[in-house]
Amino acid sequence: MFEVRDLRKQFAGIEVLHGVSFRIARGEILGYLGPNGSGKSTTIKIIAGLLDPNSGRITLDGADIADDPPAFRRRLGYVPEEPNLYTHLTAVEYLRLVGLMRDLPAVALDAHITALLQLLDLELASYGPLSSFSKGMRQRVLLAAALLHDPDLLIFDEPFSGLDVNASLMLRALLQALQRRGKMILFSSHQMDVVETLCRRVLILYRGRVAVEGSPQELRSARVSESLEEVFAAVTEQEDYAARAEAILDAGHR
Amino acid sequence: MTRRAFRALTRHFVGAIVEPPILSDVGIDAFRRTLISAASFFICLGGFLPRIFTKKYRLLSQMPSPEPYLSAWPGDTLFTLALPMYVIGFAAVIVSPMLFPDETDYRVLTPLPLKRVELFAAKLTALFIVSTAAILIVNAVLSVTLPAVIGGRWAPHPGLVRVPAHWLTACVASAWTVSAVMALQGACLLVVPERWRHRVSSAVQASVFLMLLVSVPFFVRLTGRTVNADTVWAAPQMFLPPIWFLGLERWLLDGSAAAGYARAAAAAGVAWAVTLSVIGLAFVSLFRSAESLAGTAGNQRVSNVRRRVGRWLRRRTIVPSPQAAIIGFALRGLTRSRLHQFIFTVVLGGGLAMLAGQIAWMVEGRTLAATRPEDAISAAIAAPLLVALSVVLGLRAAFLLPLDRSAGWLFRLVDDPRTRGPALNGVATVFNIAAVAPATAIALLLQPPLFGYVTVVAIAMIALASLSLVEIVLIGWRRIPYSCSYLPGKRHLTYTVAVLLALYVFFVGIGSVIVRGSLLHPARMLFVGGLLMASFAALRRARLRTLGTFPLEFEDEDPAAVILMPLN
Numbered sequence: 102m103f104e105v106r107d108l109r110k111q112f113a114g115i116e117v118l119h120g121v122s123f124r125i126a127r128g129e130i131l132g133y134l135g136p137n138g139s140g141k142s143t144t145i146k147i148i149a150g151l152l153d154p155n156s157g158r159i160t161l162d163g164a165d166i167a168d169d170p171p172a173f174r175r176r177l178g179y180v181p182e183e184p185n186l187y188t189h190l191t192a193v194e195y196l197r198l199v200g201l202m203r204d205l206p207a208v209a210l211d212a213h214i215t216a217l218l219q220l221l222d223l224e225l226a227s228y229g230p231l232s233s234f235s236k237g238m239r240q241r242v243l244l245a246a247a248l249l250h251d252p253d254l255l256i257f258d259e260p261f262s263g264l265d266v267n268a269s270l271m272l273r274a275l276l277q278a279l280q281r282r283g284k285m286i287l288f289s290s291h292q293m294d295v296v297e298t299l300c301r302r303v304l305i306l307y308r309g310r311v312a313v314e315g316s317p318q319e320l321r322s323a324r325v326s327e328s329l330e331e332v333f334a335a336v337t338e339q340e341d342y343a344a345r346a347e348a349i350l351d352a353g354h355r
Numbered sequence: 356m357t358r359r360a361f362r363a364l365t366r367h368f369v370g371a372i373v374e375p376p377i378l379s380d381v382g383i384d385a386f387r388r389t390l391i392s393a394a395s396f397f398i399c400l401g402g403f404l405p406r407i408f409t410k411k412y413r414l415l416s417q418m419p420s421p422e423p424y425l426s427a428w429p430g431d432t433l434f435t436l437a438l439p440m441y442v443i444g445f446a447a448v449i450v451s452p453m454l455f456p457d458e459t460d461y462r463v464l465t466p467l468p469l470k471r472v473e474l475f476a477a478k479l480t481a482l483f484i485v486s487t488a489a490i491l492i493v494n495a496v497l498s499v500t501l502p503a504v505i506g507g508r509w510a511p512h513p514g515l516v517r518v519p520a521h522w523l524t525a526c527v528a529s530a531w532t533v534s535a536v537m538a539l540q541g542a543c544l545l546v547v548p549e550r551w552r553h554r555v556s557s558a559v560q561a562s563v564f565l566m567l568l569v570s571v572p573f574f575v576r577l578t579g580r581t582v583n584a585d586t587v588w589a590a591p592q593m594f595l596p597p598i599w600f601l602g603l604e605r606w607l608l609d610g611s612a613a614a615g616y617a618r619a620a621a622a623a624g625v626a627w628a629v630t631l632s633v634i635g636l637a638f639v640s641l642f643r644s645a646e647s648l649a650g651t652a653g654n655q656r657v658s659n660v661r662r663r664v665g666r667w668l669r670r671r672t673i674v675p676s677p678q679a680a681i682i683g684f685a686l687r688g689l690t691r692s693r694l695h696q697f698i699f700t701v702v703l704g705g706g707l708a709m710l711a712g713q714i715a716w717m718v719e720g721r722t723l724a725a726t727r728p729e730d731a732i733s734a735a736i737a738a739p740l741l742v743a744l745s746v747v748l749g750l751r752a753a754f755l756l757p758l759d760r761s762a763g764w765l766f767r768l769v770d771d772p773r774t775r776g777p778a779l780n781g782v783a784t785v786f787n788i789a790a791v792a793p794a795t796a797i798a799l800l801l802q803p804p805l806f807g808y809v810t811v812v813a814i815a816m817i818a819l820a821s822l823s824l825v826e827i828v829l830i831g832w833r834r835i836p837y838s839c840s841y842l843p844g845k846r847h848l849t850y851t852v853a854v855l856l857a858l859y860v861f862f863v864g865i866g867s868v869i870v871r872g873s874l875l876h877p878a879r880m881l882f883v884g885g886l887l888m889a890s891f892a893a894l895r896r897a898r899l900r901t902l903g904t905f906p907l908e909f910e911d912e913d914p915a916a917v918i919l920m921p922l923n
Contacts (some may be wrong), residue, residue, distance in 0.1 A: 109439065202766070
């Protein structure tokens with residue numbers, strides 16, 4: 102079980118997370134939703150150890166991750182929102198660097214890298230520099246890097262951005278396969294249809310607070326909405342899109 | 356495109372030249388401060404440097420004959436012309452990758468409603484603004500005060516003529532230096548095939564910088580010698596650009612009476628014509644084939660041979676561990692990143708320039724064969740130590756600089772006490788090999804004819820000294836190369852210079868005296884060898900004792916920053 106309790110974070114005195122709490126059970130995908138600036142990426146960066154929280158507790162199987170952050174990170178796989186990689190390396194070099202820094206056995210690592218690159222349709226490009234990769238290709242390299250060490254907890258921050266249709270379908274299937282294998286998955290995305298299909302439970306974050314949490318069905322029936330998209334719009338106070346669109350178009354011409 | 360838009364685009368290009376994108380916001384602030392300090396330094400230098408010449412020219416004025424004055428004047432004028440040329444040359448080489456529109460410019464700006472010609476015009480305008488500002492700052496005081504004091508009663512021209520002529524020539528010479536650097540990069544664009552362009556351009560940039568640095572001591576020697584109308588157009592100095600502009604100044608002052616100088620002035624004209632033609636051709640070529648800037652997917656095609664070789668090499672990696680991963684990462688950064696290569700070259704070039712200076716001093720007025728044996732022995736011991744020092748400092752400077760700040764999250768994520776030690780040991784391995792290997796090669800080249808079999812002992816001592824130096828440099832080192840943010844100029848320049856000077860004096864000066872002294876007697880050899888071994892062992896043990904204990908460092912620390920105490 103992965104648990105986040107009362108997580109708070111301030112930037113320059115402005116609170117961006119106001120006591121966020123949630124849980125992810127084994128074999129569960131938690132849809133982590135929210136409009137831009139709601140604090141999703143901040144939460145994810147805190148969990149990945151890239152930011153320090155001001156307060157709150159994060160536990161994995163009952164153990165506070167602050168007690169032994171490296172032990173937690175050994176069990177964590179992370180696909181960040183932006184495909185930031187060392188672009189002077191090739192895909193193979195990058196994955197090998199990640200694998201060796203995670204102290205994975207070299208012989209198995211090579212076989213694993215080759216297999217992953219093949220399965221992710223990157224085999225032909227694997228010796229080209231990452232600087233020549235498209236966003237989708239870089240995203241697939243990050244995916245391979247996150248899966249290399251068979252982590253228990255996976256965080257996907259907008260993993261579909263830049264992926265083509267085939268790669269998106271493959272990623273969906275992959276997420277379901279990971280779920281079947283008992284992995285805990287925190288899945289942040291703006292693609293509501295995908296979230297609705299994949300996630301047993303959904304959490305919508307708004308202005309740094311958990312606005313609603315529950316299964317997609319529960320949320321829909323509670324809000325009497327037909328889709329998760331409508332629930333999202335209602336929760337985040339974005340209802341009259343047509344009027345807003347008109348206002349946007351008029352804004353520059355007054 | 357409106358004037359306002361053009362100004363905005365030009366401002367953007369100026370910013371790209373003076374604000375390196377690899378730096379964080381705090382880093383850019385620090386870089387701006389460094390630029391302002393450098394500008395102030397050159398303005399102050401213009402007030403300070405002439406004091407050196409004042410006394411000399413006062414004495415020369417008091418001489419009964421004009422001959423001593425007339426023989427000293429051209430050499431010193433050459434020096435005062437070459438100094439701004441060197442300064443501007445170094446600066447131009449540093450920014451040379453930004454001198455022509457690049458892939459980012461093309462990708463970002465082409466979709467905007469502006470014509471290609473406007474993009475190129477804005478780039479040229481930005482270059483003009485930055486280079487003019489740099490030329491004016493460097494020459495503002497320096498090229499006025501220096502010729503003003505190189506006067507006196509034997510001066511053939513009044514100050515009111517001499518000073519403007521010199522200032523004008525110095526500015527023209529500095530501008531030519533910028534154009535020469537641009538022409539070299541332009542030639543790369545014209546001649547080198549697209550897939551090799553980046554690497555060749557990086558190599559040219561690093562080589563030119565290295566050449567400039569190494570040429571400094573030789574040039575200083577040359578300006579000390581007598582330069583006159585008969586010798587100015589003779590080899591080898593006729594190939595040196597400052598000589599051409601000395602000719603130009605004399606031609607401006609004396610017209611057709613300038614004799615040998617007129618030829619040098621003509622060479623300056625030809626040099627301008629050549630560089631401008633190359634730059635023009637490069638811009639036209641780039642303008643016509645601007646699509647090539649967008650990059651190609653061809654980079655992704657890799658031959659089967661390369662793929663097989665890659666696999667073969669990976670299977671045979673001797674130490675497949677975090678240590679090997681960091682060694683590979685560090686070396687790839689150094690061989691593939693233009694900036695890091697350049698930084699390494701700059702520091703290494705500084706060391707090689709000092710070495711060149713020593714050699715120039717040693718053989719001055721003699722042939723190499725007639726060099727005094729004691730000088731040759733000193734140089735043969737000091738040279739490898741100097742190379743080791745400059746390689747270690749060059750590597751340190753390159754490793755400190757981030758390669759891609761946004762990609763650094765990777766090392767934060769995989770930071771683990773189990774792998775931290777081996778990873779930091781990987782950094783130490785790179786330093787050790789880089790310090791010992793070139794020093795040994797230089798020693799093997801220079802020492803056998805002088806020391807015979809004792810060379811083995813000398814090399815062992817130099818290797819031990821180099822390894823100890825690495826241990827000193829790595830005290831408190833907690834960084835994966837290229838992964839930590841960087842604050843340029845965070846310490847006062849005087850402090851940095853003092854540390855470098857102390858390192859040079861201690862490691863090269865005192866070190867070479869100790870090694871040389873120890874080679875004279877077996878007992879001393881054993882004593883010094885044992886001492887070096889013990890110091891290396893102690894330093895290494897001290898480093899290994901805390902290796903990997905503390906978390907890796909990802910944010911550079913500003914020693915002057917206010918420490919916020921978490922009291923709430």
